Amino acid sequence: MNEPPYNPDLPQPPHLAAGTADPMAPYLRNRNGRIGYVLLAVLALLLALQWWSNRSELRQLRREMAQRLQTGDTMATESRAIARTVQDDVKELQAKVSVLENKQVEGQSQQLALEQLYQELSRNSDDWALAEIEQVLSTASQQLQLAGNVQGALIALQNADTRLSRSDKPQFITIRRALARDMEKLKALPSVDVTGIALRLDSLISQVDRLPLLSDEKPALPATPAKNHAAAADGKPAPAPAWIGALSDKWQSFSSEMWTEIRQLLRVRTVDTPDALMLSPSQAYYVRENLKLRLLSARLALLSRNENAFRSDLMAAQDTINRYFDTRARQTQSAQTLLKQVQASDLTIEMPTLNESIGAVRNYKSKP
Template sequence: MNDLPTLPDPVAPTGTAYGAAAESPSAPLKSPPEPRLLDTLQQPRILLGGVVVLAVLLAAQTWSTHNKMGKLRQEMALRLQKGDSVNAETGTMARAVQETSRELQIKVGLLESKQLEAQSQQLALEQLYQDLSKNRDEWALTEIEQVLSTASQQLQLAGNVPGALIALQNADRSLSRSDKPQFITIRRAIAKDTEKLKALPSVDSVGVALRLDNVIAQIDHLPMLSDEKPTLPAAPEKKVKLKPLLDKNGKPVPVVEPSEPSPWLLALQNTWTGWSTEMWTDVRQLIRVRSVETPDALMLSPTQAYFLRENLKLRLLNARMALLSRNETAFRADLIAAQEALVKYFDTRAKNTQTVQALLRQVQTSNLAIEMPTLSDSLNAVRNYKAKQ
């Protein structure tokens, strides 16, 4: 592209026609063309064309390069923007990661402190377990001794046989868990005391106490001699339907029924019967005759009657407490006093009073004079074993 056309040499070579004509003198002389001038005129044009072409090419190259540079700059700007946004996101994520790592470090510190605390507690528990395992038999025997001592006291004071049996069974169960041959003597003593308690006659203390409670609840409703009200008239007797008469052959004998009276006569008869019955009932309520062995019972005032009922309740409550404490003497004395008060001040003809007296007689048949055994064999076996340790 940059190569320019070469100009022809002005000197013609020898051996051409032009040279031959010059050398031969016989040829006619003609004016030859001026090639040097033409070549000189054509050279600037060719140079100008080449320059124009070169300028066009340079312009095209410059425009293409400018476009490429512009696109490159735009692309670089976009990439720089994307890089800035990525850098900003990266910085945000880095800060979040730093905060998260800081929180994790705090949590790890807390976990480490709790782990150290748990380890210290575990060591303390292991030490406590070792101490307890060393003295486990001693603790078990101490607990059994305390339970048996309490059961023995309740057995002597309140006659609580079921409670003592439960205490002995629990003690034997506790000793059976350890399964040591050294406890055979203690278990043998516990079995002996258990057989003694099972051989005792059973006393229904709960049933007797419930009967006493029932009597106490009925005291306020019992009629007294001082406040006795007239009895209501008895209910009229029901007509009995007669069986038909039979003859020798077994056939019913016809009965001649009397003729029915007139309606007005029946109404008059019913009126007279009702009026006479009511009048007789009122007369019976006005006058009553009865025999009382203790005249003082009829002179009680309402206040004295109230305190009499309360004193009777207290007597029965004392009998209930004597029942629970196995006090035979006090139990009998209170029941006898309650029976005497019922006979002296209350109407024994009333059904309620008779029911209460029957309940008290049932309670009096209970036998509380039972000698309770002690749990000395079991307690002595436990104490002797502890003394040997």
């Protein structure tokens, strides 16, 4: 059995009283000494294990610290590179931002200038539109009075009314009313077929070179006698040999040709202008060209609505035809008929003015 260790402070049993020798004391002391050694050995082993464990942990910690320091250095290097890149990017961005700021300032100044210009335009757009309309109406009025350009004046009035209608301002109602009245006046005018008259004059000009002159008149060709083998008036055929009929036909043809030649030897005509029969080829050329010039001048007078010049040129052309050209020829008679049709055209149309529309525009502009 195990006995408790000896403790001098505890009460001793009777057989271990003072002065009595214990036979177990040496054994107990040896045993206690061995236990102490074992405890010391165990403690030393534990301390050694603890030391070894701490050393291993410290070594592992050092390796981890070294790896972390190396990783930190790498990351620091990369961070420095990234920082330099970021600094460069920041500098570049700052430069771009400064450029953008300058452009923004410039854009703002341009926007302010455009706004001012737009305000000026919006204030003066009506004045400019009215000034342009006034100029167009003045030009159309001049063309209407000088050339009788009714269609051009109508187009000018319609364009002016369309432009005023876009603004949709009640202040322009008075001007639009004046424009409407002038348009009604122009639409009520009788129409003159200027194009048709001009085409007739062009046709006359193209026929001048084919009109025969008195000086270049040629003898008329003999008419071919019609063969008539009919017999007497009672309608019964006369019995005759064939050779007699052939001989009769030849005699009639010969006698007709001889009579025609004899008639051409002497001809009597009454001519009011004897000098027309003695025109040389060059003079005949100038006669035709002068007639063309007269007709062209009449055409220009027609387009410019100059009726006096138009009538004068037509009369001169008619006089030239009657004086130098053969009025018995079919071509000459056709030309005279066409010329009379042109002379019968009426150009006496009093053109209205556009003063009412122009006055309405000027009155509006003169208002404060």
